[in-house]
Amino acid sequence: LKDSQCKIPDDKYKIFKELYVYEGERNGNDDNPDTPKHAGRVDILLEGEENIIVIENKIKSGLNGLDRENGKSQLSLYYDIFKNQKGVCPGVERKKQDGTNKKAVFFILKPEYTEIDWTLDYAMKDEWKTCLSYKMIYDFLKSRRKENLKDLSNNDLLRKYYDDFKNALYVHTLTRDEDFESRFLIALSETKECNASEKINQEQ
Numbered sequence: 001l002k003d004s005q006c007k008i009p010d011d012k013y014k015i016f017k018e019l020y021v022y023e024g025e026r027n028g029n030d031d032n033p034d035t036p037k038h039a040g041r042v043d044i045l046l047e048g049e050e051n052i053i054v055i056e057n058k059i060k061s062g063l064n065g066l067d068r069e070n071g072k073s074q075l076s077l078y079y080d081i082f083k084n085q086k087g088v089c090p091g092v093e094r095k096k097q098d099g100t101n102k103k104a105v106f107f108i109l110k111p112e113y114t115e116i117d118w119t120l121d122y123a124m125k126d127e128w129k130t131c132l133s134y135k136m137i138y139d140f141l142k143s144r145r146k147e148n149l150k151d152l153s154n155n156d157l158l159r160k161y162y163d164d165f166k167n168a169l170y171v172h173t174l175t176r177d178e179d180f181e182s183r184f185l186i187a188l189s190e191t192k193e194c195n196a197s198e199k200i201n202q203e204q
Helices: 074-082 134-143 145-151 156-173 176-203
Strands: 014-021 040-047 051-057 065-067 103-110 131-133
Touching: 014 074, 040 074, 051 074, 074 103, 131 134, 134 145, 134 156, 145 156
Parallel strands: 051 103, 103 131
Antiparallel strands: 014 040, 040 051
């Protein structure tokens, strides 16, 4: 993923999935949180020594507004927490060892068939305009298969399921029209198979 608009800074990252974050002081616990107003859950977060990468995954959904009247959304909440150092994010260190803030970078990860309406007041298009796509990831895994498998030479599990993972991404590389066409052809094929099976049963 070397595209200049989608480059993730080089760093040593820890990965967090579905991380609860809070605009105010946190109550309860992470497994069963008694959340204050405007609490959210970050889909994917990478914490490095110098950078924090926030990734919002949008599969068949648009941008969600938490408080549309005041222009608040998931995106603005996460921006305040990781860029402006507000709120609470359990387990994540937002400052570098020298006490300065880590650089926060924000991405939206989406399939080709998901459209983002950047005209919404709470879309934060200037901060979140960078999109990663499943097609980019799929193309990367496909075009660099040989090199990637070599890099994974010490991980038999990832090597074993590399192609399964890559192929599972394919459906998310389709545009809305291509997705509809694919589903239509699958349904048509299943109907033909069903009719053929019924005909054989009747003849028997």
